Amino acid sequence: MNKELLRIEGLKTYFDTWAGIVKAVDGVDIEVIEGETLGLVGESGSGKSVTALSIMRIVPSPGKIIEGKIIYKEENLLEKSEKALREIRGKEIAYIFQDPSTSLNPVLTIADQLLEVILAHQEISKKEALEKAIELLKLVEIPDPDVKIWNYPHQLSGGMKQRIAIARAIASQPNLLLADEPTTNLDVTIQAQILELMQNLRKRLGMAMILITHDMGVVADIADRITVLYAGRVCESADTKTIFYKAKHPYTQALLTAVPSLALRTDKLKVIPGNIPNLIEPPSGCRFHPRCEYAIEKCTEKIPELIEIEPGHKVACFRALEINLESPLGGAKNN
Amino acid sequence: MEVQKIINKEILEVQNLVKHFPIYTRGIFLKKQVGLIHAVDDISFSIKRGETFGLVGESGCGKTTTARSILYLDQPTSGKINFEGKEIITIFSSKNKEEKQKLRRKIQYVFQNPYASLDPRMTVADIITEPLTIHTSLPKKELYQKLYELLELVGLEPYHAERYPHEFSGGQRQRICIARALAVEPKLLIADEPVASLDVSVRAQILNLLKDLQQKFNTTYLYISHDLSTVRHLCNRVAVMYMGRIVELAETQELFDSPLHPYTKALLSSIPIPDPLAKKSRIILPGEVPSPINPPIGCRFETRCIYKKDQNCIKYPPKLVHIGKGHFVACEKTKKP
Ligand SMILES: Nc1ncnc2c1ncn2[C@@H]1O[C@H](COP(=O)(O)OP(=O)(O)O)[C@@H](O)[C@H]1O
Ligand SMILES: Nc1ncnc2c1ncn2[C@@H]1O[C@H](COP(=O)(O)OP(=O)(O)O)[C@@H](O)[C@H]1O
Numbered sequence: 001m002n003k004e005l006l007r008i009e010g011l012k013t014y015f016d017t018w019a020g021i022v023k024a025v026d027g028v029d030i031e032v033i034e035g036e037t038l039g040l041v042g043e044s045g046s047g048k049s050v051t052a053l054s055i056m057r058i059v060p061s062p063g064k065i066i067e068g069k070i071i072y073k074e075e076n077l078l079e080k081s082e083k084a085l086r087e088i089r090g091k092e093i094a095y096i097f098q099d100p101s102t103s104l105n106p107v108l109t110i111a112d113q114l115l116e117v118i119l120a121h122q123e124i125s126k127k128e129a130l131e132k133a134i135e136l137l138k139l140v141e142i143p144d145p146d147v148k149i150w151n152y153p154h155q156l157s158g159g160m161k162q163r164i165a166i167a168r169a170i171a172s173q174p175n176l177l178l179a180d181e182p183t184t185n186l187d188v189t190i191q192a193q194i195l196e197l198m199q200n201l202r203k204r205l206g207m208a209m210i211l212i213t214h215d216m217g218v219v220a221d222i223a224d225r226i227t228v229l230y231a232g233r234v235c236e237s238a239d240t241k242t243i244f245y246k247a248k249h250p251y252t253q254a255l256l257t258a259v260p261s262l263a264l265r266t267d268k269l270k271v272i273p274g275n276i277p278n279l280i281e282p283p284s285g286c287r288f289h290p291r292c293e294y295a296i297e298k299c300t301e302k303i304p305e306l307i308e309i310e311p312g313h314k315v316a317c318f319r320a321l322e323i324n325l326e327s328p329l330g331g332a333k334n335n
Numbered sequence: 336m337e338v339q340k341i342i343n344k345e346i347l348e349v350q351n352l353v354k355h356f357p358i359y360t361r362g363i364f365l366k367k368q369v370g371l372i373h374a375v376d377d378i379s380f381s382i383k384r385g386e387t388f389g390l391v392g393e394s395g396c397g398k399t400t401t402a403r404s405i406l407y408l409d410q411p412t413s414g415k416i417n418f419e420g421k422e423i424i425t426i427f428s429s430k431n432k433e434e435k436q437k438l439r440r441k442i443q444y445v446f447q448n449p450y451a452s453l454d455p456r457m458t459v460a461d462i463i464t465e466p467l468t469i470h471t472s473l474p475k476k477e478l479y480q481k482l483y484e485l486l487e488l489v490g491l492e493p494y495h496a497e498r499y500p501h502e503f504s505g506g507q508r509q510r511i512c513i514a515r516a517l518a519v520e521p522k523l524l525i526a527d528e529p530v531a532s533l534d535v536s537v538r539a540q541i542l543n544l545l546k547d548l549q550q551k552f553n554t555t556y557l558y559i560s561h562d563l564s565t566v567r568h569l570c571n572r573v574a575v576m577y578m579g580r581i582v583e584l585a586e587t588q589e590l591f592d593s594p595l596h597p598y599t600k601a602l603l604s605s606i607p608i609p610d611p612l613a614k615k616s617r618i619i620l621p622g623e624v625p626s627p628i629n630p631p632i633g634c635r636f637e638t639r640c641i642y643k644k645d646q647n648c649i650k651y652p653p654k655l656v657h658i659g660k661g662h663f664v665a666c667e668k669t670k671k672p
């Protein structure tokens with residue numbers, strides 16, 4: 001029970017650009033437990049995708065992993081050879097992107113794309129592989145799979161393409177699925193279909209999932225635990241209920257109150273002043289301090305460490321224990 | 336008495352609006368029409384002076400086409416649009432330049448993409464004052480005075496005036512668009528997904544700004560969005576669209592508390608609620624939206640409907656019926672008086 005599958009320690013991934021060094025991921029710690037769904041949330045540019053790309057070691061140039069450890073099943077992926085990593089990529093850890101077109105090749109039929117991954121990891125005949133491919137399409141609930149398998153991606157809707165991308169990702173029964181905003185481009189009724197499908201598949205195949213999203217509603221719905229990123233660093237990490245009802249980081253709190261909600265109708269939304277910081281010269285000390293209403297002198301000078309304040313609940317804020325944040329959901333269901 | 340009547344009157348009335356886009360074969364010499372996209376198909380609604388009217392629905396349901404038809408950026412196929420009591424399709428399609436100018440001044444818009452809608456070669460000052468120079472003959476001094484007022488109003492700094500759009504974040508650009516739209520004191524502001532491309536923290540700033548400005552100027556808003564939570568936050572009344580038709584229309588509270596159309600019900604239940612302990616009774620609709628080229632001939636929602644449908648659903652398009660308290664529904668199965 002609660003066996004750790006992945007642990008990221010002090011990950012730093014920088015982009016050396018003409019404008020300066022972009023510190024996209026700057027000391028990130030994340031844990032994933034076997035079979036769980038970890039929600040990785042944050043606004044755009046907070047480093048969610050770069051973190052996922054770093055786990056797969058497919059950070060595009062000029063990005064480089066500068067420092068840190070990525071421990072998967074007790075081995076540091078950053079110390080493995082490219083060849084050893086190829087065995088893990090796709091087979092043990094699979095990835096689906098926000099835009100399904102990115103993971104699908106436009107000039108190949110669905111059959112070709114699925115056979116490619118099936119045959120890469122299993123020694124079976126083409127005919128068996130094709131049967132397996134059709135099975136996969138059934139698993140992701142594509143209607144008329146034996147017809148659709150001969151389609152090209154452009155013949156399918158966005159929702160169908162994302163189903164194919166999921167089928168491809170789970171073809172080799174990975175232990176960990178990295179899903180990077182898989183439903184962000186889809187309409188809500190299709191999003192509901194895809195999220196339900198992913199939840200069912202995750203349970204059925206017993207895999208763990210890192211679900212990347214900017215939507216607090218989505219993680220409330222399906223994550224077991226949540227890690228909140230801000231400007232390349234982790235602010236807070238805890239189980240889902242704690243994040244929503246007992247958040248201790250001012251940014252987590254701000255994220256929760258800035259969302260207009262169907263459940264709570266307020267006259268005026270609480271606003272986080274200012275804009276998302278530039279990552280070439282990020283703010284000194286706590287990166288959130290220029291926008292934080294609780295900031296004190298110390299926040300501008302020192303970087304707060306991610307500290308476990310109660311079992312399973314980590315916060316990176318100097319004032320976490322002294323300020324009293326009230327959940328927008330109210331305190332009634334606290335504890 | 337007369338004045339009272341004018342104040343209470345509907346500012347915009349859309350009647351039986353239809354917009355079809357023809358699709359052609361891609362021949363070199365012969366252009367042959369091979370079908371029609373039924374983007375907007377016989378919709379009617381009216382907006383009261385000073386209110387925020389919401390138009391919601393998933394992508395491709397015809398929201399933007401409706402907005403563009405009102406602005407005559409797309410020429411409506413048929414229907415009537417009355418604005419302040421005048422039929423404006425006739426005006427826009429006439430040669431009466433002066434009347435058209437007047438309308439263009441009174442109806443302003445803000446679009447989704449603040450990156451595409453600002454000319455990168457113009458300074459913020461030029462962008463914001465452009466509609467003023469087109470529609471008014473303010474002397475330079477007053478023009479600048481107005482510019483600084485507008486900048487302050489939307490939360491930008493005076494020194495921003497001399498900068499170019501690329502120097503701004505998405506949220507700031509949307510502020511520039513809003514300042515530009517408000518410069519000529521429009522009667523109706525059409526905002527088409529104004530916060531869709533913005534991050535949550537910035538989104539709240541813009542939503543609050545829109546709300547404040549409306550209170551200040553009593554502008555009427557047509558707010559278009561696929562995001563029901565922002566609609567709930569801003570709108571007084573809401574119309575839900577599906578495949579070019581309005582399926583339900585009601586006051587916001589009423590619509591969210593007691594939706595009647597099976598599509599509205601599913602749509603509302605699909606929105607993930609940011610509360611892990613919230614009760615979830617999600618209605619997952621089967622299938623996807625059919626093609627707008629050959630839409631279902633009866634109820635457009637018939638192919639995905641969770642109700643037990645009958646011949647009426649399949650054969651005849653249900654009418655949008657008033658069922659009391661300003662609540663309208665277009666569904667055979669919900670015709671309760
Ligand atoms: N190829 C690249 N070159 C330069 N900077 C990059 C590149 N890819 C990402 N970044 C920067 O890294 C930061 C984090 O990006 P990303 O992980 O994509 O954010 P998120 O997925 O949270 O929206 C951003 O500031 C972005 O500008
Ligand atoms: N200029 C156009 N030519 C052809 N089809 C169009 C055009 N504009 C919109 N459409 C089609 O009309 C339908 C409604 O589109 P739109 O009004 O943009 O929807 P929404 O704004 O609700 O997403 C869609 O099927 C779209 O593809």
Ligand code: SF4
Binds near residue numbers: 249289294304316320
């Ligand atoms: S460390 Fe300081 S600035 Fe950062 S979140 Fe906590 S109080 Fe705010």
Ligand SMILES: [Mg+2]
Binds near residue numbers: 049
């Ligand atoms: Mg991303």
Ligand SMILES: [Mg+2]
Binds near residue numbers: 398399400
């Ligand atoms: Mg649109």
